[in-house]
Amino acid sequence: MSKTSWDESTDVIVIGSGFAGLAAAIEAAQAGCSVIVLEKRDSYGGNSWISGGALAAVDVVMQSRHGVVDSTRLMFEDMMRAGRTNDPELVRLVCIHSFEVLQWLRQDFGIEFMDRLEQLGGHSVPRCHSVEEIQGRNIINPMLERAASLKVDIRLNTCLEEIYQTSQGTAIAVRASLVSTPDRAESLTIEAKKAIILASGGFSGEAAGKDALRTSLSDSTGETLRIAERAGAALIDMEHLQMLPCASPDEQGRGVAAVFASYAIFPYGFMVNPATGKRFVNEWTDRKTRAEAMMALENFPVGIVDQQGLENVGEMIHEHMDDTVTRRFDSLAALADYHQLPEKALEETLQTYNSYVEKHLDEEFGKPIPAKAKPLNPPFYSVRLWPKAHSTMGGVRINPQAAVLDKAGKVIPRFYAAGEVTGGIHGVCRLGCCAITECLVFGRIAGRQAAIEDDIHEEWDEQISSHQEIKFQAVETLPPG
Template identity: 40%
Template structure:
């Protein structure tokens, strides 16, 4: 019997283990769900297919978005759940599932504070605005990495007496005769470089399974089947194990896939380094907020640098070649971010004059001077007449040498599509019914962000729906 593709409980001759809840994935969403399920009185098994916790969460910049926070009040920033709701729908081109967006924004402040008070996460004493947000509402974890949050989550996991089982790959979901998910087949000692390695183990989940396995940004075959532009020629910020197997398995048992073709590219990425890299510290945190982007062929701006990620990426792709992000020394100073690593790796370059910038990147020198003069004149008048960019506080005209620049070219970053969930984080079937015993949270789900995710909203989503999934799988599921 073992070794078959398992679909139903009556095909399993023996369970190797029984627990209340199985959580698949150890990123922000999975660890949050495990903590909440444990605190609701359930026994929990946490599975991670890699050899360490965190997945893509650990390589993020640790940014979380929330409206109406104490820190915003401290800095006199007016914000609300309704404003953030509107920003998310606008960026998502209105195809977000409204009820999921409402849940995210209504719970964002609470989960942000939970991460501080319960987990002990420390954030920098600053608030940033990223493309598509109408006000500053983005908070960055200390050390500017998602690892800061993951480490605190793992510490709490250990304190609660749980553990993460590494090298454990979800192979199949198992359903009972009533169509309820009641267990899984997991491949232990899994190696993504050698999938045949390891052995199968059958775990019964009395209350159900939470899927929190992330997106499929590194799965070239699957992503290019959804968006043919995204071949192997387009890089990704994801780790190589960000693949589609959990979504495929969910679809196999009847889950509804939604918006799989909506795949976000990171416009702040550089072709001069692999993966996520160090360049985004300069491009997203400094250039987009304080500087400009120009087409290297013309020396002209072509976009509002504080547009949402889809708008920026689509504009870059329409140009057809890497473009140049430029900021001056005052911007670097005012932004307050350390770009030394980017400079050391020569992803970010430093120049004494604009002529040197033009010469290095083969930009028409007079054109780039005209572009910057135009931007500076608009700045002095208090409005970007050309593209409507928000002129953020502490920004200034681009005129103080030395100048800093970086090549920009989009990379696959985030998959907005996934399996459908309802407001209770329950997975919905292709017929529109709840698949009992199956919950999901984070990037493996679809519908929250629509056509484009706003920066820093992914961690918010993971914490909000991770908590909902972890609580509801215990309180709603029948034994």
């Protein structure tokens, strides 16, 4: 195939239109590159669109105003402790640039975050910033507007089929299919004069299997990993799937349980084994620990919180309630009767837990007790909980410049990746709210790195000279704040 036989040509090709893909596209376009984004679905944003729109970031000024002491080092330690096998170089970048991407959204896109901080399971302190309405689309939409203003060409219904490479392995073009009707698809080839960036998301729907509670998007993006592997990419942590321990068997898709449990039950209430009426895990520990403890039970655990707990969360919690999922009871006896819990054991659990709240010390499971927490009293609210497939921990292996690595640990020239399609950043367990942070950090790195690649002006099938790389603040130590 000669150079002139490509159907189209652009500087940078991005696969995927979620947080990572849009961040990469915007950075590359701002650097003067022409950018084409290929999105397989018929709508923008993928899982990013339906996410909760909350990101973890060390904002020492805001946190100090709320009486919180935090640092990038503490965030790093939290992520490493939860992930167990994370790549420390990649984790450092997420932590160091967390405030930078938060400010990027605030200042460059005008995105508004609530004047409050959340502490999700596994975090040592409150550092999670929630966008208004807790909807990922409130971040995606302003990013789409910016991309449009920069003339980024986003193609819907366009699925990656193959990555073309030189004999030396340099990524130079893609083949994609245009899905015009369910039974007909057209193919086209697009040259990338600078680089290709993979940001296609994960494959939790495929990994979960037919019988698991699954994510609300039914189609998988796992095929892009197979394409990347054919291009020589090394895969890492593919055996690990994160289960979200705040879903409910009483609803489909995202629903209300995830926010209700994360913001109300886990910090201000408790969760019991329906067979015993007893607590069985630290409700605020990392997702992997909670999910495994829940799946070891014979039936769905029940999460319980009271009216005071809801008031601690604020008015926003009422938007995440549904009387078929989050049920209200005037007494503990009524709650026990409805869920068929052993009433006496449940009463003892409540009394014991309330004593921990009064002392602000959980002597049984070591759960951090929030400063605003008070002993639980009627009325009570409950939700049945069960983990569902949430995110895939594995993906292509990258270096701190977001360059895709081969099985020998060498860079595949002009091939980058960011977001859930990558592995190694979160290890075996991702902390809540770290996903968006990571997507934005590495999406921006990938876009900037792609932009500094030299254009391919000579015949593409000749050997390309050395691959240009720069260090993007890949520091060995973390600053204090």
